[in-house]
Amino acid sequence: MILEKESLGLLQEALARLEEGFHNLPKVDRSPNLDALRTVLLDVAEWMQDNYPYPHPFYVGQMLKPPTEIARLAYTLSLWINPNNHALDGGRASSAMEREAVAEIAKMFGWETHLGHLCSGGTMANLEGLWVAGNLQPNKKVVASNQAHYTHSRICGVLRLPFQSVPCDSRARMDVAALKKLLQEDDIGTVVVTLGTTGTGAIDPLPEILELQSQYGFRIHADTAYGGYFILVDNLDAETRAAFDCLKQVDSIVVDPHKHGLQPYGCGCILFKDPSVGKLYKHDSPYTYFSSEKLHLGEISLECSRPGSAAVALWATQRLLPLIPGGxxxxxxxxxxxxxxxxxxxxxxxxxxxxxxxxxxxxxxxxxxxxxxxxxxxxxxxxxxxxxxxxxxxxxxxxxxxxxxxxxxxxxxxxxxxxxxxxxxxxxxxxxxxxxxxxxxxxxxxxxxxxxxxxxxxx
Structure with a gap:
């Protein structure tokens, strides 16, 4: 396996450009001990050899996709600043880049207005989606297929929300008849619809579930952590395409840029169709949100400190590789x-x-x-x-x-x-x-x- 190294020369050029923005500051002597760094870094390289060859085409096992070159470079470049996207005070540029990048993801799903942000991954994104659902539908049950990710039942345990799994059909998709029976018998507040189960890549029948929503009034939380980006491709079967085309009608969506979005771990994304759910996050931190009257990302997320580097890498990737059909x-x-x-x-x-x-x-x-x-x-x-x-x-x-x-x-x-x-x-x-x-x-x-x-x- 040959690791791509040709792009590393661009990093030094970009660092010089970054440094120009701080030329008026007094100089600080921070010369590193290169010999000590070299010893430890080569030890790290030795340790890292004890891995499966995830970037190689002969690795066809788990959901591990190497980040694109621009994501690696942009992420590394940003570490010289190490921004924190909780508050604008800790990451002005990276917060703006996060807003732009998340808006592009929302647009991919057909949402011009939304509330959303990045988080550490699909688990945290799903937790926020179900936390909002639980606040809007208190004491009502959450259901997901028995092939959905185990994180949903675990999250419901953390949030003290009642949870039940729904049987699947022979193609590992949520059984709509079984769901309807549950809706008739129980008080269901949220249905988790998975578009791309982690086990088989199955797509739950969203069009039929939307029909049930019109009758029973539950929220739909779409877990597209793995499959979300496939909304852009041109070779889905008709049934799968119909499910993706309905995504704009759901209440919340999770997608993981660190899977098919070509990003380093961890980079997940939670989106809500109705921006007014932001009121549920309301809190006060007078020592944090003082430099701007604009909304800080920490005011609409459950996580506090979050790596601005993830936003920088995602923004750069989407600038180079736009999220458009045919691109x-x-x-x-x-x-x-x-x-x-x-x-x-x-x-x-x-x-x-x-x-x-x-x-x-x-x-x-x-x-x-x-x-x-x-x-x-x-x-x-x-x-x-x-x-x-x-x-x-x-x-x-x-x-x-x-x-x-x-x-x-x-x-x-x-x-x-x-x-x-x-x-x-x-x-x-x-x-x-x-x-x-x-x-x-x-x-x-x-x-x-x-x-x-x-x-x-x-x-």
């Missing part, structure tokens, strides 16, 4: 989606694997065919290990048997779940590398399956 950013996401569809076709045409419907985004999940769920799970784990030995890094996930009962396959369900192989084809380079990825997967699968047959006959 370079959207085209890269389309390539990831195409890579997932290509892998799906290869798996579907291979008799050793079981795969259901095509992926809705860029996550592909498949099962190793076997007579029993336990043996299939064992083979999946063996393939996972064997692939890693060949530098192909997959992921595994456990899914409930209910998702596979309609496949027509005769599986002995000797356990309630099955271990699946999973790939997140997040990098646009994955499309160009897919043949090599498939060759390696094919080879290690053959070795594992032949080995399993040999053991069976030996017994």
């Amino acid at each position: 370079q950013f959207a085209a890269s996401l389309s390539k990831s989606r195409k890579a997932a569809l290509t892998l799906f076709e290869k798996l579907q045409n291979d008799s050793r694997f079981l795969i259901q419907s095509p992926p809705q985004l860029d996550i592909v999940v498949w099962v190793v065919k076997s007579q029993s769920a336990s043996e299939s799970s064992r083979l999946a784990k063996e393939i996972f290990k064997a692939a890693a030995e060949e530098n192909l890094h997959l992921a595994i996930t456990n899914l409930p048997k209910e998702l596979f009962l309609e496949t027509g396959e005769e599986i002995n369900w000797d356990q309630d779940s099955i271990t699946c192989l999973r790939s997140c084809l997040m990098k646009p380079e994955h499309l160009d590398w897919l043949d090599r990825i498939w060759q390696t997967l094919d080879s290690v699968t053959t070795k594992v399956v032949i080995g399993a047959v040999s053991i069976l006959y030996a017994v």
Whole structure:
């Protein structure tokens, strides 16, 4: 793996430009001990070798996407200032950049007016979304699909909000009939709709859920932490496109720029359609908000100190790669989606694997065919290990048997779940590398399956 280093020369040029803005200050001698720095920094480099090769196309496992060059450079440049976006006193420029960057994300979802800000990630963003929902719908239940991220039930526990999961259909999407039954039987205040579940990339049927909202009056909180940016791509299936086109009708949206937004961790974003929810954040801090009568970002966020560097990096990325359909950013996401569809076709045409419907985004999940769920799970784990030995890094996930009962396959369900192989084809380079990825997967699968047959006959 070769790490991109050519752009580092630009950092020194940019630092010189930054320093020009403070030329009138008295000089301060801060010469570093370069020998000591070098020793420790090289130690850090040694430690960091103990990682999976996340930036490489042969890493197709978890949701890890390298930040773009401009994000790395802008983030690093801003660290010489180290702004704090809680108050304008701690980050004037970076606060303005955050407002602009967040407004562009809101515009991507069709919102010209909004209230929103950056936060440490999807967990904090979802917490704020459900905190507002709980204040507006006190003592009412929050529901999410049983394939939604576990953070929702955990957050509801923190906020002391009643929570219940909703069953899914065979495609890991929220079952609308089951949701309707809950709405008829219970006092539901908020429905969490996931557009891009972390397990399978499934898209909950938002159009149908909006129809139920018109009858039952609940809030809709859209968790698009993973999938939100796919609203820009041109190769979604009709059903998925319809869900994304409805996003502008929900009450709140979460998206994670540190996933498909090409940002360093941690950078999440929470958006509210109705800016008046800002009154719920109202508090007073006379020692903090004194330099400007303008609204400080800390006055509309639950977090206090927040890294202005995250806003600087995001602003720079969106300046270089605008969030527009047909742009370079959207085209890269389309390539990831195409890579997932290509892998799906290869798996579907291979008799050793079981795969259901095509992926809705860029996550592909498949099962190793076997007579029993336990043996299939064992083979999946063996393939996972064997692939890693060949530098192909997959992921595994456990899914409930209910998702596979309609496949027509005769599986002995000797356990309630099955271990699946999973790939997140997040990098646009994955499309160009897919043949090599498939060759390696094919080879290690053959070795594992032949080995399993040999053991069976030996017994």
